Amino acid sequence: MSHTPHRVIVIGSGPTGAVYARRLLDRAEPVSVLMIEAGPALTEPLGMNVRNIADKEQQLAAKLASQGPASGRAGMAGIPTGGMEGTVTARQGTHLVGRAAEGSQGMPAAAAATCVGGQGAHWTCATPRPVGTERIPFLEEELDGLLDEAERLLHTTHEAFSGAVQATTLLGLVSEEFADDGLLVQPLPVAGDPRADGSMRWSGTDVVLGDLALPGAEGDRFELRAETLAVRLLLEEGRVVGVRLRDVATGTETEERADEVVVAADALRTPQLLWASGIRPAALGRYLTEHPLVFGVVAVKDGLLPPVGPETTTIDPVRVVVGIRFDEELHPFHAQLIYSPVCPVPLPPESPFAANPGGYVGMGWGVRKWPRAEDRLVFDDAEPDENLLPGIRIAYEVTDREQAELDHARVFQARTAAALGTFIDGMPVEMPPGSSLHYMGTVRMGAADDGTSVCDSYSRVWGVPGLVLAGNGLIPTANSCNPTLTSVALAVRGADALAERLAATDTQARTKEAR
CATH class of the missing domain: 3.30.410 (Cholesterol Oxidase; domain 2)
Structure with missing residues (x-):
């Protein structure tokens, strides 16, 4: 007897979301993946680094298209570029996110890209490995193997x-x-x-997606739905069972069901979505770090x-x-x-x-930013952002x-x-603060459910079945190296574990039918 494919929704189309899509489709059978992205597609192949666009005008247009509400107003992060003296603008290709919490300097240059490929469409591609105290101690035995695989997926070169x-x-x-x-x-x-x-x-997200980034790649098993915003995770009896989505162009909202949901938005908007969905563990949004x-x-x-x-x-x-x-x-x-x-x-x-x-x-x-619970995102339900999601305030x-x-x-x-x-x-x-664009810790990974982490070592949110996280926000250490390689390594571990869980579920179903 044939089985209905497992369905996984991946929210976010950056490098770590792409790892989940690629590895689930390669390793879990049967499975289908719906990838959700709030921003537009900029390139063919999908998620290509815009630095590869040879035409200057086309490259600029791609950057402007990913700047969300700040389109047309962005310059170099942290460096005043006209207008009011001392103002901070976002780096071209990104837009500012959040504002300072009361009584804090906040992160005036905190910014993100909203487009297919996420920040992977604009990053500088630096992939140094974490060293010493930057490494995640409870993954020490397998970390180098995961980093090796991350290098392969990102096409890292040392030459x-x-x-x-x-x-x-x-x-x-x-x-x-x-x-x-x-x-x-x-x-x-x-x-x-x-x-x-x-x-x-x-490299951009395209090198991780492989043939999924090419025109005509979508089919029964994979769909990338651009300009679609995830506004709520759907819960039933404490388990995540799907996502409420909004078409950015029309405002129409629909619900999509899934066996598992992977949230790989970014370190600012992933915890925002969890908060909006009523999923609020004690460490959510806390321990915010970056690289001064x-x-x-x-x-x-x-x-x-x-x-x-x-x-x-x-x-x-x-x-x-x-x-x-x-x-x-x-x-x-x-x-x-x-x-x-x-x-x-x-x-x-x-x-x-x-x-x-x-x-x-x-x-x-x-340099390292040492994790402190006081450095955090604060969510304001009374003053929502431009997407009507809880407003992001930053205490840092x-x-x-x-x-x-x-x-x-x-x-x-x-x-x-x-x-x-x-x-x-x-x-x-x-x-x-915020100029590095390397925000970490807000949905940090931990070895135990002791209130200081949001997810376990396989990226599963503590106590919330059906919900897996990805991205820089998982990194729990004081870390001064570029985080993408580490985040992709963590996504490899989480995606492979999820593929095994889906395969085990399918095996159990087949065994039950055989009886």
Whole structure:
């Protein structure tokens, strides 16, 4: 006798949601997946990194389309871009989310992308591994294997731009500066596929979805429903059994049933949806972390790096990505240096650093934000957001502990800058909270249901059958490295466990029928 396929709804089309769709369809039979995305499709294939769009106007249009209510008003996160002095705008391709809770500085630069592919359509593709205290202790025995699989899914390469003479020269200069400190300076692992001309095809959600991202891929087993907002999870007797959806264009609401629901919205909107649905564990929205950042742009001394050819005038001018690795004792931060022949931030024509012949190195040092229950999202049912979901308020403080690490990081940044050139006007800057776009901890994973976590080590929400979570919000550690690789690794573990549960349920049903 044939069986009705298990149905799974995945809310969110970023890299971790894509892991669930891909692995469930590959490993669980029979199963169908409905993927829900509030924003529009930007590219073919679906979820492609917009940095791969060669036409400048088309790339800009794709970015604007993912900016939600802030469309047309976004610039560089944390850097004022006109209008009222001191205002903070969202990075192009994203829109601001939430506002400060009463009595808190909040996260003025907190932002997100709303589009097919999520932030995976816009990310910088950095995929360093967590080190030391950044690693999740209760997954230690299997974490490296999961990270290996995450690297495979994201097409991580450790040899990006290895053929570029600028890369080897920059690596040598920075390595020489820190040789006596014992620091590991290396090409930064990034997600992408090197091209024959030395450039990169940057990874987006499309590389995880594989053939599911191609036109005509939808069928009986997979559907991606864009411009559709999840407004409530449906509960029956304490179990999640489906989702209430709203068509963004028409406002029409419908209900879809499922055997399991995976919420992979992001670290801000996943807990918002749970709160709106009446699922409110004690840790929901708490332990919010990110990466406090010190960022600067250096105008490189003329002649220090080999000149670049005319191909660097392409849409993506990045030519080198170098990292200084986290070390608990010697360098407790992650640093990234990106070389480009054009300045990564706008400069006025009269600036002495405009059109610098030696090019530019953008350098960021990210430090740990130590998890505190007080750093949290607060949901305001009385003042909903533009989607009529509970308003997001953010209570967040950079404590003396983080400030000390930022001050320590500035020492290494200043040494690096002096070895390469001169900071451009106004640099370096401590970026406003939220600028990293790496929000973690709000639906954190835990080893025990003790009130300090939202889900178990398989990403299942404690005490709520039928509900699985994914995304950066699961990461429970104080962590200074880019979180996507870790989040994809956690999604691999959760998706494979869910596939096994669905297969076991099907086996039980067949056994019962045979009797």
